[in-house]
Amino acid sequence: MDPTVIACLQGTMSSDLNTRKEAEAALIAMESKPDFVSAMISVVCCAELAKEIKVAAAIALKNCVRKRWAPDSLSDQQPLTDEARIFLKSSILQALFQSDNVGRRQLSETICIISKHDFPNKWPELLQALKSCFDSPDYDLVHAALETASSLFKRYQTEMKSYELWVEIKYVLDNFSEALTALMKRLVESVVSQTSTQGSVDVTTLKGTIRCLVQVAEVFYSLNVQDLPEYFEDNMPTWMNAFCTQLAWDFDGKIKMGPDDEPTPLDRLRAQICDDLTLYAQSYDEEFTPYASRFVEIVWCLMTKVNLLEPWDNLFINGVHFLSTVCVKSYCLETFKQPDMVKRTCLDIIIRNMQLRPGDLELFESSPDEYAEQDLGGSDLDTRRRVASDFVKALCKFFENEVISIFSEYIASLLKSYVENPGSTWRQLNAAIFLVIVLAARGQTSKFGVTRVSEFFSVDDFYATFLKSGLQGDSAIPLFKADALKYLIAFRNQTSKSIIVELLPHLVNLLVHECPVIRMYAANLIEHLLVLRDPVNANTPMYGKREFEPYIGTIITHLSRSLTMESTTECSYTMRCLTQLLNVFRDQPVDVISTLSQQLCQKIALVAKNPRKPYFNHFMFETACMLVKCVGSKNMDYFRAIESMLIEPFQDILQTDVAEFVPYVFQVLSLMLNMRIGKGESIPEAYLALHPFLLQACLWERHGYVPALVRLLEAYLRLSYKQEIGAEMLSSIIPIFHRLVNSRARDQDGMKLISTAAEWVAYSSFQPHYNTILTILFVKLQTMKTEKFAALFATFFCQLLTVHKLADVIRHVETIQQNLFGIVLEKLIIPQLSKTPSKPLDRRWRVLGLSNLLVDCTLVTSGNLSALWVPLAKGMVSLTTTSRSNQAQDEEEGEEETVGQNIQLTEPKDGIDSVYSFLVHSEVPIAHPIGYPRNLRTVASEALKRLNREQSQLMSTLMGMADLELQAQLQQLLS
Numbered sequence: 001m002d003p004t005v006i007a008c009l010q011g012t013m014s015s016d017l018n019t020r021k022e023a024e025a026a027l028i029a030m031e032s033k034p035d036f037v038s039a040m041i042s043v044v045c046c047a048e049l050a051k052e053i054k055v056a057a058a059i060a061l062k063n064c065v066r067k068r069w070a071p072d073s074l075s076d077q078q079p080l081t082d083e084a085r086i087f088l089k090s091s092i093l094q095a096l097f098q099s100d101n102v103g104r105r106q107l108s109e110t111i112c113i114i115s116k117h118d119f120p121n122k123w124p125e126l127l128q129a130l131k132s133c134f135d136s137p138d139y140d141l142v143h144a145a146l147e148t149a150s151s152l153f154k155r156y157q158t159e160m161k162s163y164e165l166w167v168e169i170k171y172v173l174d175n176f177s178e179a180l181t182a183l184m185k186r187l188v189e190s191v192v193s194q195t196s197t198q199g200s201v202d203v204t205t206l207k208g209t210i211r212c213l214v215q216v217a218e219v220f221y222s223l224n225v226q227d228l229p230e231y232f233e234d235n236m237p238t239w240m241n242a243f244c245t246q247l248a249w250d251f252d253g254k255i256k257m258g259p260d261d262e263p264t265p266l267d268r269l270r271a272q273i274c275d276d277l278t279l280y281a282q283s284y285d286e287e288f289t290p291y292a293s294r295f296v297e298i299v300w301c302l303m304t305k306v307n308l309l310e311p312w313d314n315l316f317i318n319g320v321h322f323l324s325t326v327c328v329k330s331y332c333l334e335t336f337k338q339p340d341m342v343k344r345t346c347l348d349i350i351i352r353n354m355q356l357r358p359g360d361l362e363l364f365e366s367s368p369d370e371y372a373e374q375d376l377g378g379s380d381l382d383t384r385r386r387v388a389s390d391f392v393k394a395l396c397k398f399f400e401n402e403v404i405s406i407f408s409e410y411i412a413s414l415l416k417s418y419v420e421n422p423g424s425t426w427r428q429l430n431a432a433i434f435l436v437i438v439l440a441a442r443g444q445t446s447k448f449g450v451t452r453v454s455e456f457f458s459v460d461d462f463y464a465t466f467l468k469s470g471l472q473g474d475s476a477i478p479l480f481k482a483d484a485l486k487y488l489i490a491f492r493n494q495t496s497k498s499i500i501v502e503l504l505p506h507l508v509n510l511l512v513h514e515c516p517v518i519r520m521y522a523a524n525l526i527e528h529l530l531v532l533r534d535p536v537n538a539n540t541p542m543y544g545k546r547e548f549e550p551y552i553g554t555i556i557t558h559l560s561r562s563l564t565m566e567s568t569t570e571c572s573y574t575m576r577c578l579t580q581l582l583n584v585f586r587d588q589p590v591d592v593i594s595t596l597s598q599q600l601c602q603k604i605a606l607v608a609k610n611p612r613k614p615y616f617n618h619f620m621f622e623t624a625c626m627l628v629k630c631v632g633s634k635n636m637d638y639f640r641a642i643e644s645m646l647i648e649p650f651q652d653i654l655q656t657d658v659a660e661f662v663p664y665v666f667q668v669l670s671l672m673l674n675m676r677i678g679k680g681e682s683i684p685e686a687y688l689a690l691h692p693f694l695l696q697a698c699l700w701e702r703h704g705y706v707p708a709l710v711r712l713l714e715a716y717l718r719l720s721y722k723q724e725i726g727a728e729m730l731s732s733i734i735p736i737f738h739r740l741v742n743s744r745a746r747d748q749d750g751m752k753l754i755s756t757a758a759e760w761v762a763y764s765s766f767q768p769h770y771n772t773i774l775t776i777l778f779v780k781l782q783t784m785k786t787e788k789f790a791a792l793f794a795t796f797f798c799q800l801l802t803v804h805k806l807a808d809v810i811r812h813v814e815t816i817q818q819n820l821f822g823i824v825l826e827k828l829i830i831p832q833l834s835k836t837p838s839k840p841l842d843r844r845w846r847v848l849g850l851s852n853l854l855v856d857c858t859l860v861t862s863g864n865l866s867a868l869w870v871p872l873a874k875g876m877v878s879l880t881t882t883s884r885s886n887q888a889q890d891e892e893e894g895e896e897e898t899v900g901q902n903i904q905l906t907e908p909k910d911g912i913d914s915v916y917s918f919l920v921h922s923e924v925p926i927a928h929p930i931g932y933p934r935n936l937r938t939v940a941s942e943a944l945k946r947l948n949r950e951q952s953q954l955m956s957t958l959m960g961m962a963d964l965e966l967q968a969q970l971q972q973l974l975s
Contacts, residue, residue, distance in 0.1 A: 002039060005030070005039050005043065006043070006049070006053060007023075008023045008026045008027045008030065009023075009027070009043065009053050009056040009057055009060065010023070010053060010056075011023025011024075011026070012024055012027060012056050012060075013052055013056060027060055031064045031067075031068065032078060034081060034083070034084065036064065036084075037061065037064070037080065037084045037087060037088050038084075038087055038091075040057045040058070040060055040061040040064070041061070041087075041088070041091050041092065041095050043057035044057050044058050044061070044095050044102075044103050044107065045094075045095050045098055051102050054102045054103050055102060055103045055106065057103065058102075058103030058106035058107050058110070059103075059106050061106070061107075061110055062106045062107075062109055062110040062113065064080075065080070065088070065110050065113050065114060066113050068080045069085075069113060069114055069117060070117045072703075072743060072745065088114070089114065089118070089123055089125075089126075092107060092110060092111060092114075093111070093126070093129045093130075095107060096108065096111070096144055096148065097133065097141055097144055097145070104144055104147075108144075108147060108148045108151050109151065111126070111148055111151070111152065112148075112151050112152055112155075115152050116155075119152070119168070120168060120171045120172070126152075127172065127175050127176055128175075130145045130148060130149050130176075131145075131175075131176065131179045133145035134179055134182070134183045139205065139208035139209055139211070139212055140208065142183070142212050143208065143211055143212050143215060146183075146212055146215035146216060146219065147215055149176070149215075149219050150215050150218045150219050150222065153172065153219060153222035153223060154218075154222055156169060156222045156223070156225055156226055157221070157222055157225045159226075161226065165226070166226075169223070169226060169229075172223065173223060173229050173231055176223075177223065177229070177231040177232065177235075178231070180216065180219060180220070180223075181235060181238060181239070183212075183216065184213070184216045184239070184242060185238070185242070187209055187212050187213050187216065188213070188242050188245060188246065190209050191206065191209050191210065191213070191246075191249070192245075194206050194209070195249070195251050195255065201255050203255060206255065207264075207265050210264075210265040210266055210269055211265050213246065213269050214265060214268050214269045214272055217269065217272040217273050217275075217276055218272055220232075220239070220276055221272070221275060221276050221279060224276070224279060224280070225279060228283070228284045228287060233287055236287060236291075240291045240295075243273050243276065243277065243295075244291075244294060244295070244298065246269060246270070246273060247270055247273055247295075247298045247299070247302065248298060249266060251266075261309060261311065262311055263307075263311045263312050263314070263315065267312060267315050268314075268315075270302065270315055270319070271314045271315040271317075271318045271319070272318075274299060274315070274318035274319045274321070274322045275318050275321075275322075277295055277299070277322050278318070278321050278322045278325050281322065281325045281326050281329065282325055285329065285331075289331045292326055292329070292331055292332050292335075293331075293332060293334075293335045295322070295326075296323065296326055296332055296335050296336075297335070299319050299322055299323060300323060300345070300349075302315075302319055303316065303319045303320060303323065303349045304344070304348045304349055306319065308352070308353070308357060309357075309359075310357075310359050313382070313383070313384055314382075316353060316384055316387070317382055317383075317384065317387045320349065320353075320384075320387045320388060320390075320391050321387055321390075323345075323349075323391060324387070324390050324391045324394040325394075327391075327394050327395055327397075327398070328394050328397045328398070333398060336395075336398070336399065342395065342399050342402050342403065342406070343402075343406055345391075345395065346392075346395075346403065346406045346407065346410075347406070347410075349388070349391070350388045350391055350392060351410060351431075353384040353385070353388045354384070354385055354388050354389075354431055354434060354435065355427070355431055356427050356430050356431065361479075364478075364479060364482075364517060368515075368516035368517045368520065368567045368568075369516070369520070369567065369568075369571065369613075371517055372517055372520045372521070372573065375482075375486065376486060376489065376520075376521065376524060385434065389434075389438040392407070392438050392439070393438070404439060404456075407435055407439055408439075410435070411432050411435050411436060411439075414428040414429065414431055414432040414435075415428075415429070415432055415466065418432070418466070422470075426477055426479060426480050429466065429480065429483065430479060430480075430483050432466075433467075433483045433484075433486070433487055434483075436457070436462060436487075437450075437486075437487065437490050437491075439454065439457070440453050440454045440457040440459070440491075441453065441454075441490065442454055444490070448493065449489060449490050449491065449492050449493055449528065450490050450491050450493060450494060451493065453491070453494050459491045459494040459495055460495065460496050460499060462487075463484075463487065463488070463495065463499060464499075467483075467484040467487060468499075470484060471484040471485070471503070471506065472503065472506045478513075478514075478515035478517065478518055481510070481513070481515070481518050482515070482517045482518055482521050485510070485518065485521035485522060485524075485525055486521060488500075488503075488525055489521065489524060489525050489528060492525070492528050492529065492532060493532065497542065497543075500529065500543065500547075501543075501547055504547065504548075504551060505551065507522055507525060507526060508522075508526075508551045508554050508555055508558060509558075510522035511523060511526075511555065511558035511559060511561075511562055511574075512558045512561050512562055512565070516565070516566070516567035516568050516571075519562050519565070519568050519571070519574065520568065520571055520573040520574065521573075523559065523562070523571070523573045523574045523576070523577035524573045524576075524577070526555065526577050526581075527573070527576055527577040527580045527581075529542070529543045530543065530548075530577075530580050530581065530584050531580065531584075541584070544584075545585065548585065552581070552585055552588075553592070555577075555581060556578070556581065556588070556592060556596065559574055559577060559578045559581070560578075560595075560596065560599055562574045563575070563599075563603065570607060570612075570613045570616040571616065572613065572615035572616040572618075572619055575616055575619040575620050575622075575623055576615075576619045576622075578596075578619075578623050579619050579622045579623045579626055579921070582623065582626040582627065582630060583626055583921065586626075586629065586630050586633070587630075588630055590631065590634070590635075590638050593627055593630050593631055593638075593642065594638075594641065594642070596623075596627060597627050597642045597645050597646070598645060600620065600623060600624055600627065601645045601646060601648065601649050603620060604620060604621075604624070604646075604649045604653075604661075605648075605649040605652065607620065608649065608652065608653050608656075608658045608661055611658060611660040611661060614660070614917075617660060617661065617664070618664075618917055618919075621661075621664040621665075621667070621668060621919055622919055622920065622921050624646060624668050625667075625668060625671055625919055625921035625922045626921050627642060628642060628643070628646075628668070628671055628672055628675065629671075629675075629921065629924070632672075632675040636679060636681070639672075639675065643672050646668065646672075647686060650665045650668070650669065653665050654690075654693070659702070659704075662705060662708075663704055663705055663707070663708035663916045663917075664708075664917075664919065666705070666708035666709055666711065666712045667708050667711060667712075667918075667919045667922040668919070668922060669687070669690075669712055669715075670708075670711045670712040670714070670715040670922065671715075671919075671921075671922045671923070671924065673687065673712070673715035673716065673718070673719055674715050674718065674923075674924050674926060675924060676719060677718055677719065677926055677927065678927045681719070682719060683716065683719045683720065683725075687716070691716060691732070694709060694712060694713065695732055695733075695736065700736060700739060700740075703745070703746070703916075704916035705916070706740070706746055706749050706916075707749060707916055707918070708916060710740075710749045710752055710753050711922075713733055713736070713753060714752070714753060714756040716729055717729055717730070717733075717753075717756050717757050717760050717761060718756065718760045718926065720760070720761065721760045721761070721762070721929065724762070726757075726760070726761035726762055726765040726766070727761070727764075727765035727768070729757075729761070730757050730761050730765055730766060730769055731769070733753060733754075733757065734769055734772060734773070736750075736753065737750045737753055737754050737757075737773070737776070738750075738776050740753065741776055741777065741780050742780065742784070744784065744786065747780070747786075747788070747789050747792065748788065748792060751789075751792040751793075751796055754773060754796070755795075755796055755799060758796070758799055758800060758803055758804075759799065759803055759928065759929065759930070760929060763803075763804055763805075763808065766804075767808075770812045771812055771815055771816060774812060774813060774816060775816060777793055777796075778816065781793060781828065790828065790831070790832060791832055791835065791837065793828060794828060794829050794832035794833075794846070795837060795842045795845050795846060796845075797824065797828070797829060797849070798829070798845045798846045798848065798849025798850060799845040799848075799849060800849070801848075801849035801850075801852050801853060802845060802848040802849045802852060802930070803930060806852060806853070806856055806857050809821075810857075810859070821859070821865075822859070822864070822865045822868070825853075825860075825865065825868050825872070826868060829872075830868065830871045830872065830875065833846075833850075833871070833872070833874070833875025833876075833878065833879070834875070834878070836878070836879060843879055843936060844933070844936060846875075846876075846879055847876055847879050847880060847936045847939055847940060848933075848939060850872055850873075850875060850876040850879070850940075851876060851939055851940055851943035851944075852943070853872055854869060854872055854873055854876065854943065854944070854947070855943045855944070855946060855947040860872065861947070861951075861954060861958065862954060866958075869958050869961065870958075870961050870962050870966065873958075873962065873966065873970065874962075874966055876940055877940070877966065877969045877970065877973070879936065880936045880937040880939075880940045880973075881969070937973070940973055941973040941974070944970065944973050944974055945973075945974060948974055959971075
């Protein structure tokens with residue numbers, strides 16, 4: 001065993017940062033050695049080494065395989081040698097089965113990484129190796145094989161349907177299903193045998209057997225999730241009967257399988273089987289119908305007595321999800337129609353699990369951010385209350401009157417208890433408010449709150465009777481105030497404006513309440529109020545300057561203070577509210593913006609040391625964007641002052657490579673550069689000094705950095721227009737453009753970059769690189785063409801025909817290959833014209849480029865490419881016709897300053913990515929050098945009219961070549 005390798009692995013676990021980084025760097029350097037893979041496998045399998053070192057080796061192996069098994073074209077990583085691949089595939093399974101649980105998870109993940117590229121075609125032995133363990137009496141070995149299979153097949157749950165996926169799944173089904181079924185039967189028989197004996201039970205063996213059954217149930221889900229396989233349809237009786245048997249097992253009280261405060265392996269098995277049953281109930285109705293009622297009865301009984309403690313939440317959630325799914329099916333109607341079935345469901349399952357638990361109160365006090373996320377933020381998809389409320393809504397499909405009657409009676413009793421003794425019955429009010437929201441809401445979304453309310457419920461009356469005094473007073477307990485705020489957040493669209501206006505001064509004070517949850521809820525409610533629109537006039541805010549003006553300064557002060565108070569120093573609700581407030585009320589005094597900027601810079605510098613809350617981090621940078629915009633539109637001196645404040649923490653982030661923040665920094669920097677466009681500004685020296693850093697290959701290897709880097713380089717290109725350094729800037733990005741275009745995952749970023757260069761860099765600077773750029777694109781189209789890239793190229797080529805002279809474009813294309821221009825039009829441009837781009841800017845480029853071709857290109861109008869005039873004209877007409885429906889969107893583009901003020905920033909469009917998330921407020925309208933016409937139909941019409949005016953005979957000839965439908969459309973454009 002090489003002691004250097006062991007020393008490096010030990011160093012990666014050092015508490016000293018420098019030692020750890022040196023060891024990690026040395027380990028990465030070793031990856032390129034031919035024996036690295038075998039060395040890591042040897043360490044993992046060495047019985048004499050410490051567990052921590054073996055795990056470190058497994059992690060190092062996984063990281064190496066992830067980078068080098070199939071390196072991306074953006075990466076400079078050398079792929080593993082064929083010898084290393086062969087060795088690894090033949091030895092990793094043996095290492096997995098011998099690893100005695102040490103590093104087993106990492107090895108399993110490594111197998112999955114390899115399988116993504118090689119299974120099944122290049123690794124057909126994998127399934128056989130896994131199946132060979134199924135007959136082993138060692139349940140740890142069986143579990144390891146099943147766990148690996150589960151990880152291997154898990155991606156079937158999320159992959160899009162495709163022919164390749166079907167082929168792989170069929171291969172797995174043909175070679176694995178029978179062995180899995182046989183194993184399941186053996187395991188079930190083993191449990192029955194172990195638990196039916198009169199003597200003592202070997203608990204370790206029993207737990208190991210059931211742990212294997214949990215993995216079997218997980219694999220079953222993955223193999224059935226895409227479609228019902230023929231094998232499992234034929235063997236449904238076997239599997240369904242086995243599931244019934246397993247759900248009916250009830251030996252927890254007789255056999256001690258673990259601590260009383262932890263779910264047993266049997267509980268986990270029940271939870272997974274409920275998940276499997278839900279899949280069948282949702283997707284395979286017809287086949288599942290004969291078994292449904294039997295399972296409803298078993299699961300229903302389980303849910304009435306499931307442990308109320310948090311560790312059993314998963315079992316309850318999966319079980320109730322199954323019941324919610326089947327109770328809306330007609331084939332289960334009779335089951336739920338049994339006497340008192342609905343009533344007992346409401347009382348014994350739903351109400352029992354809607355009560356506030358001691359753990360909830362503890363969470364409210366000790367982990368307020370987690371409580372708020374569960375209760376308010378939409379992350380409560382996996383809480384008992386959420387699935388219980390979904391069960392209520394599902395039951396209402398067939399039993400609405402009965403359900404409402406049962407719960408109305410229950411709510412009335414809760415409210416009566418509260419009125420009689422409010423000091424000690426606040427828990428009852430909490431349950432009542434929750435049930436009211438569930439029953440009264442007839443339509444609800446996370447973005448808009450409740451959209452429709454039951455006609456039998458008055459939002460205002462309930463608030464006035466039970467919530468107003470406690471919310472506006474000082475004596476109510478914190479949980480009550482939080483519940484009242486949650487009620488208003490849910491019914492914000494239905495609450496009378498007079499109630500909200502009266503509440504505003506109290507709401508503002510709650511931003512600095514001593515209870516963190518109340519501070520969060522108050523900020524959340526204010527943010528939602530800021531984006532509400534008048535129901536009569538959607539362009540008018542419901543609560544605008546008139547309502548908020550007396551409190552804006554106080555709100556800003558209180559939000560800033562809240563960000564310094566315990567438990568809300570990194571509160572996403574608070575920061576989001578601040579972002580939205582600045583977005584709506586941008587005209588704030590400079591001293592206020594300056595103070596906020598100083599505080600924000602301090603916060604960024606502090607949080608950068610340990611970025612742990614992605615949503616807060618995101619809105620912290622959204623707020624930075626808003627501060628830049630607030631001053632950038634007023635005075636460039638103020639703007640530069642704010643910019644200099646931000647640059648300092650940004651430099652530290654870039655120097656220390658805070659991966660979570662670097663893409664955000666690039667986006668804010670691009671905003672600050674774009675804010676200078678059209679104001680006589682040039683690229684500041686600090687940005688010019690940063691430019692070489694942005695070109696480093698190591699940055700472009702990080703996929704999450706690429707979109708933000710592209711946006712920043714685009715900003716450089718736009719400002720280089722002013723300084724006439726476009727040639728230098730363009731030269732620097734050509735290698736990056738080439739690299740991006742050759743990546744299927746990032747070719748759109750490369751096209752975005754070169755498109756900006758074509759528009760903003762002067763032709764004299766662009767001209768020396770013209771043929772290089774075109775050659776890169778043509779090679780890509782010839783060797784790695786995709787539909788996506790073909791569309792990107794068509795748009796870019798039309799852009800070139802717009803921003804440069806036609807003769808220059810044709811000359812450059814023909815220089816590469818004679819008659820290539822005609823081939824490009826016929827083979828690459830015309831086939832794309834039947835597909836309308838979704839982006840308004842892409843449609844504009846195409847219409848502008850085509851109109852130039854159809855009118856000013858003699859090769860097309862009267863030369864040897866005249867046969868292409870009709871298909872090109874047809875494409876242009878199609879674009880101008882479909883654009884009519886998108887005209888409103890066209891008009892809105894470039895109006896971000898107005899439209900952006902109405903954005904509801906509840907969360908980024910695609911959630912928070914650990915590497916890159918787009919900042920909504922990092923974009924500003926840009927006055928493009930050539931200007932963009934608003935109406936594409938007018939562009940086409942004026943171009944054709946000019947051709948008709950200047951060469952009427954030619955126009956008649958060209959139109960005569962068109963079919964009657966196209967002639968009529970062209971005539972309309974000429975009229």
